[in-house]
Amino acid sequence: MTRGRIRSRGPGLRTSATAPAKSAPRSLHRRRFELPALVVLLVLLAAASASAEAPVIPQYGPDKHEGVSSCDGSTCHGSAAPRNDRNVRQDEVLIWTEEDRHSQRAYKVLLNRDSKRISQNLGRKKPPHQDDLCLDCHADNPPKDKRRTENNAFRVEDGVGCEGCHGGAERWLRPHDSGATHAKNVELGMYPTDEPIARTRLCLSCHLGDRKKFVDHRLMGAGHPRQSFEVALFSILQPYHWEPDADYTARGKQAPSDVKLWAIGQAVAVDEVLDAMLDDERNRLGLFPELVLYDCQACHHGIDKMRRWRPRQSTGLGPGVVRLNDSNFLMLVQALQLIDPAAAKTLRTDLKALHQGASEGRGDPKAIARRIRANIAKLLPKMEKWKVDAKALRALSKNVLADALGGEYADYAGSEQAAMALQTIVYGYYAEELIDDAVYDGLEQRELTKLLDAVADPDKFNPDAAKKAFRALQKKLAGR
Ligand code: HEC
Ligand code: HEC
Ligand code: HEC
Ligand code: HEC
Numbered sequence: 001m002t003r004g005r006i007r008s009r010g011p012g013l014r015t016s017a018t019a020p021a022k023s024a025p026r027s028l029h030r031r032r033f034e035l036p037a038l039v040v041l042l043v044l045l046a047a048a049s050a051s052a053e054a055p056v057i058p059q060y061g062p063d064k065h066e067g068v069s070s071c072d073g074s075t076c077h078g079s080a081a082p083r084n085d086r087n088v089r090q091d092e093v094l095i096w097t098e099e100d101r102h103s104q105r106a107y108k109v110l111l112n113r114d115s116k117r118i119s120q121n122l123g124r125k126k127p128p129h130q131d132d133l134c135l136d137c138h139a140d141n142p143p144k145d146k147r148r149t150e151n152n153a154f155r156v157e158d159g160v161g162c163e164g165c166h167g168g169a170e171r172w173l174r175p176h177d178s179g180a181t182h183a184k185n186v187e188l189g190m191y192p193t194d195e196p197i198a199r200t201r202l203c204l205s206c207h208l209g210d211r212k213k214f215v216d217h218r219l220m221g222a223g224h225p226r227q228s229f230e231v232a233l234f235s236i237l238q239p240y241h242w243e244p245d246a247d248y249t250a251r252g253k254q255a256p257s258d259v260k261l262w263a264i265g266q267a268v269a270v271d272e273v274l275d276a277m278l279d280d281e282r283n284r285l286g287l288f289p290e291l292v293l294y295d296c297q298a299c300h301h302g303i304d305k306m307r308r309w310r311p312r313q314s315t316g317l318g319p320g321v322v323r324l325n326d327s328n329f330l331m332l333v334q335a336l337q338l339i340d341p342a343a344a345k346t347l348r349t350d351l352k353a354l355h356q357g358a359s360e361g362r363g364d365p366k367a368i369a370r371r372i373r374a375n376i377a378k379l380l381p382k383m384e385k386w387k388v389d390a391k392a393l394r395a396l397s398k399n400v401l402a403d404a405l406g407g408e409y410a411d412y413a414g415s416e417q418a419a420m421a422l423q424t425i426v427y428g429y430y431a432e433e434l435i436d437d438a439v440y441d442g443l444e445q446r447e448l449t450k451l452l453d454a455v456a457d458p459d460k461f462n463p464d465a466a467k468k469a470f471r472a473l474q475k476k477l478a479g480r
Contacts, residue, residue: 055191055198057205058140060212063168063189065142067154068093068161070173077162087247092162095241102160102238106138114223121222136213137206140164165202167191182252194253196261197380200231200268207234208272214282217291226296226458228413230420231265232258259388259396259428262421263335267383269328271376274369277358289358295323297412297458310410310463314348315355324358326351327417330408334400334421336379339386343379347372393428397477400425404470412461419455419466422473423448434480447473 056062072078072093079090089095096103109115110129119128128134135141140161146168147154163169172180172188180188192198207229209215215224236258242248244255256264276282276293283290291299299322301308309319314330317323329351336344350372357365386392400418409415426448430440451469455461 054201055186057202057210058164058167058191059136059142059205061142061146061168061189061191064146064148064170065140065154065161065163065168066148066170066173067163068158069151069153069155070148070169071162076177087251089241089243092241095239096162100238100241102164104157104159107135107157107159110134110138118219118223122218133213137209137215142168160206165191165193194255196231196254196256196264196384197268199235199261200265201272203231203234204229204269204272208269209276209282210272211275211279211281214276215292216282220292228416229269230262230417230424231268232262232424233420235261257388257428257431258424259393260383260386262424263332263339263386263388264380264383266328266332266335267376267380270332271373273325273328274373277369278366278373289322293325294358295325295411295413297461298322301459308463310407312408312410313406314351314408315359316352317355317359321359323411324355325411325413326355327409327411327413330403330414331417331421332376334396334403335383337399338392338395339383340379343375346375350375388428390432390434393425393432393434394480397422397425397429401470401474401477405467405474407463407467409466409470410463412455412458415461415463415466416455416458418470419451422451422470426473426477429477429480439480443473443476447476 058065074080075083075086075090077088077090077092078094080094081091083090107129110127110131115128115134119131119134124131124133128138132141135156139156139159140163141156147156148170167190169176170189172185172190175188176185176190182190186192191202193202204210205213207227215227220226244253249255273293276290283293297308314326314333315323329347333344333347333351336347350368353363354365354368354372356362357368400421403409404415404418409418426435426440426443429435430437435443447469451466451473454466454469
């Protein structure tokens with residue numbers, strides 16, 4: 001996580017004081033709709049969780065991609081201002097072009113000097129903007145025969161275009177424009193971006209990687225930035241080009257609260273990380289491990305200022321060993337603590353065993369990884385039904401902060417995930433009206449900014465400074 005990112009794009013999007021004038025009303029607007037939508041939501045969730053089959057990631061789907069130009073009509077999604085006369089904003093293309101890094105910008109970075117260096121360091125034959133290795137994540141990159149080439153409709157230069165997330169539109173383009181229900185669109189190949197599990201898998205397919213594309217340690221060694229992701233916060237940062245209002249849920253779409261999205265996102269992230277560990281193409285757990293799955297700072301830090309190491313109960317490991325990056329596991333434990341305490345306890349035990357297997361070669365880490373995945377599959381339906389009320393929010397912030405102060409997030413990645421989680425939880429306090437605008441703005445400008453600063457730069461991370469920031473937030477939230 002870079003300093004600029006959360007500061008200028010995160011909190012900035014959410015407080016009227018610091019926000020770019022254009023974004024603030026939209027994101028705050030969204031908040032107001034969350035509460036009344038809850039009842040409809042619960043009914044929908046019960047119906048939706050029945051179908052367990054994972055939808056196909058858009059890039060790998062069977063349908064032709066029609067191109068951003070096919071969405072861009074001024075009475076469709078190419079309006080220069082919000083219209084909302086057809087349920088949706090209709091200025092989605094503009095938001096994507098101007099504020100969303102997935103637009104042409106995701107492609108354009110492949111033309112810059114950093115990309116060329118990465119590519120040269122790896123000895124790639126093609127330049128990055130023609131190399132599928134890079135295009136698979138920096139653009140919507142379906143196979144050539146799945147692109148509408150007539151009239152230059154589909155252009156890979158458009159970056160991660162609409163269909164990179166919403167699915168190839170070949171079958172749903174016309175129906176969705178003439179009143180098809182959301183369920184019908186999904187049946188015709190639209191990707192269910194509203195569903196938390198499906199959304200997280202989609203984002204992680206690029207923000208972590210999947211079985212077909214992956215930023216491994218070689219890519220990072222060649223100069224690719226480190227990946228960090230949390231689905232609720234990153235959805236806000238994207239930023240929203242949608243409004244989960246009353247008609248949204250009435251149309252059969254899910255609008256989970258941010259904290260629920262966060263919790264499910266952590267479960268899916270753990271599942272995907274374990275999949276990477278179990279995938280022989282990407283990793284040999286224990287023997288020749290894929291270093292990207294380990295805590296970067298276990299290896300990467302100066303040896304001049306030593307004594308950074310702190311004992312951590314959840315690893316059970318001593319100093320001087322390479323550790324798995326378990327930040328998503330630690331967050332999942334927190335969510336489960338409230339949803340299913342027995343499952344939280346099991347995960348804590350399994351995590352310790354996984355650490356010992358991965359770092360010290362003890363036991364059978366693959367079997368443990370498979371067991372954790374099986375447990376997550378069983379827990380997800382329960383997580384989808386979780387009701388995140390005031391009580392849950394208070395318990396969650398209390399527990400996360402207690403663990404932070406107890407030294408559980410002494411590793412950079414742990415502190416980073418905890419900080420992102422607290423950002424989302426405090427946001428939840430605001431949405432549930434446990435704090436008012438003034439208190440929220442104050443936290444955003446002081447305690448949360450300090451906390452995010454403390455985790456802004458992995459190279460400068462100091463666990464004691466992070467602890468101090470966690471403590472300051474704890475003080476401010478006490479009694480709220
Ligand atoms: C598995 C997906 C994936 C692959 C493969 C991938 N990238 Fe990336 N790349 C990302 C994501 C996601 C980010 C944004 C990371 C963040 O900011 O959290 C990124 C960021 C970058 C950045 C920094 C962008 C900026 O705005 O500063 C560069 C440069 C880059 N990638 C180049 C490349 C090149 C060159 C290749 C091919 C050799 C490549 N990437 C392959 C997913 C990928
Ligand atoms: C990085 C992924 C991503 C990209 C790229 C993307 N979207 Fe979305 N879009 C989402 C997510 C997530 C949602 C929210 C969940 C939902 O409503 O399905 C969404 C929602 C929407 C909605 C639904 C609003 C509603 O009220 O039902 C529309 C319309 C939309 N996007 C259009 C577009 C268009 C047009 C583009 C291209 C300019 C685009 N999106 C690009 C992820 C993306
Ligand atoms: C097809 C690959 C792909 C998918 C799918 C995808 N992203 Fe990205 N995302 C990228 C790349 C590549 C970048 C970096 C672009 C750049 O820096 O120019 C990025 C950047 C971002 C950023 C900006 C990060 C920063 O450093 O400022 C956010 C926020 C983000 N993505 C959120 C999401 C969310 C939320 C989803 C799922 C709804 C998603 N992404 C799905 C490829 C993808
Ligand atoms: C087990 C130890 C280990 C872990 C864990 C690890 N690395 Fe590395 N990393 C190395 C080694 C060894 C090199 C090669 C150093 C060299 O060539 O001088 C390296 C090289 C690099 C380089 C290139 C440095 C340079 O000066 O050119 C980058 C960038 C990098 N790693 C990033 C990461 C990131 C990001 C993570 C976490 C996602 C990570 N590493 C995890 C050991 C590790």
